[in-house]
Amino acid sequence: MTDKRTALVTGANKGIGYEAAAGLARAGMTVLLGSRDRERGEQAAARLRAAGGDVRPIVLDVTDPATIEAAAAALTRLDVLVNNAGSSGPLDETPSTTPVQSLRAVLETNLVGVLMVTNAVLPLLRRSPVARIVNVSSGVGSLAHHTDPGHYMSGLPASATYPVSKTALNALTVQYAKELRKDGILVNAAAPGACATDFTKDLPFKITRTAADGAAIIVRLATLGSDGPTGGFYDDDGIVPW
Template sequence: MKSALITGANRGIGLETAKQLSEQGLFVYVGSRDIKKGKATVEELIGNGFMNVQAIEIDVTKPGSVLSAKNIIEKEQGRLDVLINNAGISGPVPQSALETTTDHYKEVFEVNLYGAIHVIQAFIDLMRKSPEPRIINVSTSVGSLSLQSNPGWPAYDYAKYAVYGSSKAALNMYTVHLAYELRDTPFKVNAVCPGYTKTDFTN
């Protein structure tokens, strides 16, 4: 049975992804910074008939937490087949390029970029044991330089996310370089934009 880890999976897009992967027969680790929330989510999933789901504590901003999660999965599964970096924050809005402080940039980048890097680097050796390893970084069109520069884009004038957009643009570039470095291996590396989706994140 293939295994998957989804960070930030106790709600929103991460939770829906967990449901769909469970339905496809994967063993899914529902990553949550707050293990109590993660366990409550898994109890609800099991109550609704989803199988092979397990809560795991992982705070992507804390290398020790990431390593602990990696050790648990290695002991229980021996490898990891799918890694979905879904954990993310928007930071306080609106976000002005001229007025938002660098402290706010650091807070958002710590989760959206550095957190994904922490997780990937910690799990890469475990994923190398999979015959078909997959890494997916959840991104957004708000991080697209082309779209943000296009006056014809419907969200062109919705300039509220200078910090969030910058963090996702950086994640996109990291994803491109990661895919390049792993190009001659069984890995497939992608960024995905789920679109404007009805979740707590989008209110």
């Protein structure tokens, strides 16, 4: 096995996923840029190659088992998995007005998709001596934030979709960390913070934090040393309370 590591980033043709791919490429990795749309993925990978990165597009829809299986079958090595692909769901639905299909759709991407992709590539990760899994969560997945009257998130509108999916993703992260600790695979959740991307463009307030700012914690967790933490939830400032 050569020293050059290989990383797979899902949902990486734009936004935080794109910047995470860029950061991992700058760290010297071969990066597989996952995208549902082939053309957009190829264009994003070409931009990163033009900047000097070893970046290759791969078609991957985390809700489609066929594309997951095809992507996994095409790999011969994997050291880092960044589960970044995500869905926000409707922003104007409270729990009492949320159709069950809205919750199911968000969970299919933000939770079930993470499970399917991770399990598909685990055989390769188990062969790596430096395997890392980073699940891209969100501060809105913190139950502590929502129940702390002094935290601004306690005043956000109630939602049964995106925050719920990220809380569940945090729990899944802990369970993978428990299982994979014996294999030396470090598994952590990252909270990139609210960044100015297509994901947040419809919010009623201006965001100045960039996607590159948000991707920094993802890259940091993806490049942890062997003595790094596992089963944690982190942002720029350190540990995020569950």
